Amino acid sequence: MKIFVILALLGFSQTILAKIYFREDFAESDWSKRWIQSKHPNKEFGEFKWTSGKFYGDVDKDKGIQTSEDARFYALSSKFEDEAFSNEGKDLVIQYSVKHEQNIDCGGGYIKLFDCGLDQTDLHGESPYRIMFGPDICGPGTKKVHVIFNYDGKNHLINKEIRCKDDVHTHLYRLVVKPDNTYKVLIDGEVVEKGELESDWNFLPPKTIKDPDAKKPEDWDDRPKIDDPEDKKPEDWDKPEFIPDPEATKPEDWDDEMDGEWEPPQINNPEYKGEWKPKQIDNPSYKGPWVHPEIPNPEYKADPQLVNFNCYSRSLFQRDTYVYEQSFCKMLDKDFKNEKSRIFSFPTKYQVEIGRVALINFGPDAGKLVAIVDIIDQNRALIDGTSSGIPRQAIQFKRLRLTKFRLRIPYGTNSRNIQKIWKENEIDKKFGETKLALRLKQQQLKSNMTDFDRFKLYKTKQRYNRIVNKKLALLKFKSKKTEKAGGGKTKGKK
Known part of the structure; x- marks a missing residue:
């Protein structure tokens, strides 16, 4: 996945007057002098390149920075020019443009705004931030705009779902936070969401609670x-x-003495x-x-400025991305920089890893086989089940049952290649011969049986046992007859 950043801007405005605290259009070749590359240990950081991209309006005016290497982390930041600022009593405006130059399955193009205490040379995915804003795509189920504010030391996600653009064109994302605790999110100049901060984020306890005495x-x-x-x-x-x-x-051959009473x-x-x-x-x-009647919540206390960005030294505006060719990797408890290290411990003799074939064990797609193509975080994986009719999507580990099969697939490969490798390895045939597959077939067969089918099966087993008992009794009778004719039991023979 290539993320192409053209413009990033942050400012405060009041009525028709506005002051821009940070502006970067990457128009000059010395843009990197204004930005600091993180040197966080144990990270293999990729480099941004200065380019107009594959398509543009003006080759010089449309310059931006683009992630250039696969399987790398990216962490780049720059300071505000003004040493002291506050959004108290003013509109806070954050906007930037971003472009994904290829259709992506999983990737993020959002920005983060940090406070004054950040060490730019040690920037990483767990560095605490104040605001996170921008698009995030992961499979067909996640195509949203993140709007996250840090309040009282905790990150708060918006309660609404804001859909982002998922094409290959450049789009302008803008966030406006007003001093009356209202906000707007705009994409390409059009308002896609607006409302009140207190209503759309869980910053504060509820105003009322259920009366415990009622x-x-x-x-x-x-x-x-x-x-x-x-x-x-x-x-x-x-x-x-x-x-x-x-x-x-x-039946004519039914023997009541041997077979019992016929029913x-x-x-x-x-x-x-x-x-x-x-x-x-x-x-x-x-x-x-x-x-249930409600009463005022004694723990509720209104805050006239929920998003209070106040810094009296120099704050930060950061373009923070961790990019693979077709995958966005969030920082986890462990650091991953290549396919071999992207393994989680699992309560099984098999490991969660790229290429591992798994069985969906519950939900609407239960019983279908999929391949793990990426690990999103400690709870979810990106799976591809094209061969079983399941599109590429994120899924929780608890819904997967690992099998002994593993595909040797290159990192970031597409669904067509996975389907080809799946067929070459005859996964469906091999899995069908396993004890697990046979047990699942038996369970499915039993679950589809009606009460009458179960009754017929019971009667069939009864008849089978009668036939076996009849044959056994006949063998015993012949054995006794032979013993009498031979004058007793023959030693060494049964």
């Missing part, structure tokens, strides 16, 4: 319908669910009506659903 009255009837007391069950209602087949006949097979009773239930009528005592 209880539902014992005589409160919240049943809209009740059984009709005058409705009686018909006398001829109770009929057995199964009855002996009237057309069945006893005709059971069939569904056409007169069976199921469990009787009285009809429902409106409840004359119905009072509606009981609503």
Whole structure:
């Protein structure tokens, strides 16, 4: 994945007057003098290149920086020019443009705004930030704009889903936070979301809580319908669910002494009506659903400025990306820089790793095989099940059951190549021969059986046991007859 940053700007404005605290258009070749590359230990950082990209309007005016290497982390930051600033009583505006020059399966193009205490040379994914804003894509299920604020030392995500652009064109993302605790998110100049900070983020405790002393009255009837007391069950209602087949006949070779008493097979009773239930009528005592009364929350305290960015030294504006060719890797508890190190411990003899074939064990796609193509974090993996009809998507580890099969797939490969490697390794055929596959087939067969199917299986087992017992009794009888004819038991023989 290539992330192409053209413009980044942050400023505060009040009425028609506005002051820009940071502006970068990468128009000059010495842009790197204004930015500091992180030297965080145990990281193999990639380099940004200065380019206009594959397509542009003006080769000189449309310059920006682009991630250039695969399987690398990227961490670049720059300071504000002004030494002291605050958004108190002013609009806070953050905007930048970003372009993904190829269709991506999983990648992020967001920015982070840090406070004054950041060591730029030690910048990494766990460095605490104040604001995070921008698009994030991971599979068909995640295509959203992040708007995250740090409040009281905790990062708060927006409660709404804001869809981002997922094409290969340049898009301008803008965040506006006003002093009245309202906000707007714009993409290409159009408002895609707006509202109140207190309503759309969980910064503060709720204004009201349920009254702990209030209880539902014992005589409160919240049943809209009740059984009709005058409705009686018909006398001829109770009929057995199964009855002996009237057309069945006893087999001619049936031996009551050896086979036991013959019983005709059971069939569904056409007169069976199921469990009787009285009809429902409106409840004359119905009072509606009981609503728990609420009281003011003693822990709630309003904050007139929820997003208070106040710094009296020099703050930071940072372009922070960790990029693979077609994958965005968030910083985890451990640091990963290549495929071999991207392994998680799992309570099984197999490991979660790229290329591992897994079985989805519950959900709408339960029982289908997929391949792990990337590890997103300690809870999720990116899987591809093109061969089983499952599109590439993020999934939780708890929904996966690892198998002994592993595909040798290159990092960041597409679905078509995975399908080709899958067929070459005959995964479906090999898995079908495993004990797990046979056990799953048996479970599926049993789950699809009706009660009558189970009854027929039971009767079949009974008949089989009778035949076995009959043959065994016959062998014992012949054995005794042979012993008598031979004058007793023959030594060494059974």
